[in-house]
Amino acid sequence: MDGTDADPARNDTARDDTARDDTGDTGRTAGTAAGADADGVFAVRDRTGWRGVWRALALAILFLASVGFASGGVVRGLGFGSAVFVVLGAAGVVLFGWGLLVALGELTARRPVLEFDAAGVRRPARWPLPKRAARTLPWDDVAAMAAIRRGVTGARGGVRDHLVFLPTPELAELARTAERPALVALTLRDVPATAAAEPWAFSVEPGWDASLAEVVKQARRRRRIPVIDRRTK
CATH class of the missing domain: 1.10.287 (Helix Hairpins)
Known part of the structure; x- marks a missing residue:
């Protein structure tokens, strides 16, 4: 993939985060070394709060x-x-x-909640499960990334952004074209049509030690993945 949306009519939903920060995360600075190590692994951790x-x-x-x-x-x-x-x-x-x-x-x-390495996207196992229980989605199987927004302003859970790694072109197309309220299905495991995306949906927590923009940038450094920003459209 070349990292851009192939359909010019939908360029407003595809973002090139290597060129600029377009995810709207102005409240936190993107730490260039927040989770990177010498082995090329980028890890996102939730700060102890x-x-x-x-x-x-x-x-x-x-x-x-x-x-x-x-x-x-x-x-x-x-x-x-x-x-x-x-x-x-x-x-x-x-x-x-x-x-x-x-x-x-x-x-x-202090296990990471999300990791990138040369092999792909990894969801580390939560403690006390063994580290070998982590799941990995190879980069070749990532059709696109989608940034979506869940929740209602003023409700108890508030509004929370999610980053979803879409494992099929069909799910990527759904993320581009579905009505925004329907995108919540990408984060739910009990919806058969989108169940394959749920294991790779990450809730962007306020305590993350890297901004959403930095996470997207680090992913695209490893593979030029199309980014579909549907948080406001």
Whole structure:
């Protein structure tokens, strides 16, 4: 591919990010070495923020409360009420203990959420899964990249940009021509027509250590992939 949209009538949806920053991310500077290393691997990480810390703290409180439930049931002795306390406490210990372990692991492991190398686009496995569980989409199988926008202004989740690596020309054409509200299907796994795109849809988090513009630029340094920006059209 030559990195441009072959249809001149749709040039307003294809962007050449090697020439200019057209993704509209002016709130963060594009760190040229944010995730690049000597081996040519570009990694995007989610910065450790207060959200992760508060999540771990909340799970720790719930875990301790569950321990208290279980121990309180044991202290009260035999009885239906005591058994309920023990069962609920034990379930909470397992559930919140596992959540706390995962939350602490994510804070300390700092695994990337997205990587590029010479082989392709890689989605690293989330901790505590082994690193070998990562998935890779070869560059030859990437038909295009699409930037789309999900959410409603003022709603609880707000508006969030997504970068989707489209593995087939059919999905690339859909991204170019579909009505904007329908593009959300590219990020959903339960829509058969677009299910192949969902594993390669990345939500652009506020804590990413690289801007969307820099991520697109790094991808196109490895392969000249057409970029379809449908966030506003």
